[in-house]
Amino acid sequence: MRRWGLTVPLTGVPLPQHRELIERLPDLGYTDAWSAETAGTDAFSPLLLASQWAPRLRLGTAIVPVYTRGPGVIAMSAATLAECAPGKFVLGIGASSPVIVENWNAGAFTEPYARTRDTLRFLRAALAGEKVTEEYPTFSVSRFRLERPADPAPPIMLAALRPGMLRLAAREADGAITNWFAPADVPKVRAEVGPDLELVARIFVCPTEDADAARKLGRLLISSYLTVPVYRAFHDWLGRGEVLAPMHEAWAAGDRKKANAVIPDEVVDELIVHGSPERCRETLQSYVDNGLTTPVISLLPTGGDPLEQVEALAPR
Known part of the structure; x- marks a missing residue:
């Protein structure tokens, strides 16, 4: 099934005012709604609302930083959303950046590959309902068990840019999430993860001529x-x-x-x-033609009505 995603919430639109748009997304042809987490909304809250407004949408976090919450808190938040959107939630995690981790959240951005790998392994066990006691190389957990594990447990995807993390995603995760690349770059990224892994990318779209x-x-x-x-x-x-x-x-x-x-x-x-909405759709399709599984539109402000632009960018 071809996927077509949208980043929520939209810039300049209050979160409660998204209800009418999100309810319409499936009928417009959108299959996915993905959140981001930098210094705006958190990753989970917009998707929790969307799970009730449009149960047909697949929902994903792109991404939850592995440093800014404890491993157990990530597991609890993910299980809560998975309970509200059974079979429709994807947990995307990643290292994020030193600015977000250190400058804004008082953390230490050390060993990002290892910390992401260890968090993935912990979450895989925790979200399956296991009691986890483990000395991981970058942190330890003692006797953690979710009181409300979701059934089914959500898939876990990794944010990945370069070969090491892309290959980790291919080995141990259910997909890879990337961004900031061109259609012509997709085959190089795809080659690192193999032909079958889901590859998700947030793509910045500015629908103006x-x-x-x-x-x-x-x-x-x-x-x-x-x-x-x-x-x-x-x-x-x-x-x-x-x-x-x-x-x-x-x-x-x-x-x-x-x-x-x-x-x-x-x-x-x-x-x-x-460019025009038609040209933007054609460019988005070129990403898919080159090997991207799931394009996720990140709508940039143009001064136009963002709700009308989301409709205009819907797949044809």
Whole structure:
């Protein structure tokens, strides 16, 4: 079954006002609603509402950071949502970034691969209802058992950018979640996870024919995200190291304006989907044609009505 997802909540729309839109998503052709967690809503609350508003939707977190909650709290939150959306919830977890973990949540961003692996293994056991006592390399758990394990237990997907984490997802998880790549990059990522694993990606979509406005917004996002070390390494691996080097140099020198200005149009056009709704849909489909399983639209503000744009971007 072809999947077509939407990131919720939409920017600028109060969470309670999403009900009418989310109720309509299945009839518009959307199969999935995925949440994010940075400094806006938490990952679980929007999906809990969506589970009651549109029970046909599959719901997923993309992602829950493994450092900002204890392992047991992640398990409890996931089991609660899985109980409210039986068979329709996917738990996406990942390392997140030093900014979110250390600067905003007073954690220590150490051994991200190992911490993500250990959290995955704990959650696999805990969500199955097992009593867990284990000395993992990055943390220990003693006699934890969920009082309300969901049946069925939710699938677990891993946020992954580079080969090591992608291969971990292929070995031990039920899918991989990635972002910030172009349709032409999908085969390289797909090659690391194999042909059968579900590959989910959040894709930034700016449905406007004002290319200058879309590129201006895209440059702001690219310089903010791709200067983060994990994303820089990702794009070095994808082959954009040389073309993005001027941006990194300007950013390191503290010249944010220049960092934006030196990002080439072609890089923005590769990483930000923009144009008419029809053109945006065609580009999203090109991701799928190249091996992506589940495109998840992250709608960027254009000044237009976001609810109308979600309808216009629905699959045809």
